[in-house]
Amino acid sequence: MPTIRIQGATLSYEESDIITFDEGLIGFPQLRRVVLVRQSDIEPFLWLVPLDDERLAFLVVDPRTLVADYEAHVPRDVRARLALDADDRVLMLCMVVMRADPRRSTVNLRAPVLIAARAMRGLQTILADSSYRVDQPLLAAEAA
Amino acid sequence: MLVLSRKSGEKVVIGNEIVVEVLAINGDVVKLGITAPRATSVHRFEVFAEIEAANRAALASCELERELIEQMATRLKREHDRAKP
Structure with missing residues (x-):
């Protein structure tokens, strides 16, 4: 079984866990295949781990755990880009910038990663005409 | 070009x-x-470049001590539970 390493831990995954990003991530067009890693001790965070460069891993979080009414209505180009069919479910995740000072840790609500759960295809989109911030503080107190 | x-x-x-x-x-x-x-x-190029920079910044998170991530996870869970009716 193939494995990946995250923060010193070796984890195994299966071929069926691989999510295809046809366009890569923004600024990283070469990262086409990723796996999503859940570790109970860091939930609600997850790791988005590109298989095409084993040194890299993105910490992500479902924005709705932070902003209850987060509404990224899936832009129409995304439906086409993901070849999304009507009964597939879209998983929404946002990139986290964690810093040693927790008050400076932020989440990118402006450019969510969207994953078609059944088709296992994903992409990162930029929400147009949105007031969501690229660097929204993770802690509510800092956001006020 | x-x-x-x-x-x-x-x-x-x-x-x-x-x-x-x-x-x-x-x-x-x-x-x-x-x-x-x-x-x-x-997209306007500036917007694209801003997201690209944010993605690069996000990569540094995996270099952080795990304890910091765990602590933040705990804080967020607490905030989230408190926000529930």
Whole structure:
């Protein structure tokens, strides 16, 4: 079984866990295949781990755990880009910038990663005409 | 880089499906109209560059001590539970 390493831990995954990003991530067009890693001790965070460069891993979080009414209505180009069919479910995740000072840790609500759960295809989109911030503080107190 | 001169009302076609039209020129501002397939995303470059920079910054998180991530996870869970009715 193939494995990946995250923060010193070796984890195994299966071929069926691989999510295809046809366009890569923004600024990283070469990262086409990723796996999503859940570790109970860091939930609600997850790791988005590109298989095409084993040194890299993105910490992500479902924005709705932070902003209850987060509404990224899936832009129409995304439906086409993901070849999304009507009964597939879209998983929404946002990139986290964690810093040693927790008050400076932020989440990118402006450019969510969207994953078609059944088709296992994903992409990162930029929400147009949105007031969501690229660097929204993770802690509510800092956001006020 | 291909450089083309276009007047107001003139167009450029990219590939078979993307058409860029110069709609108006006012001083140093050019207004462009872009027609592209639905699956093609179009953004101002600054926005794209900002997201790219944010993604690069996000990569540094995996170098952080795990304890810091765990602590933040715990705080967020607590905030989230408190927010529930």
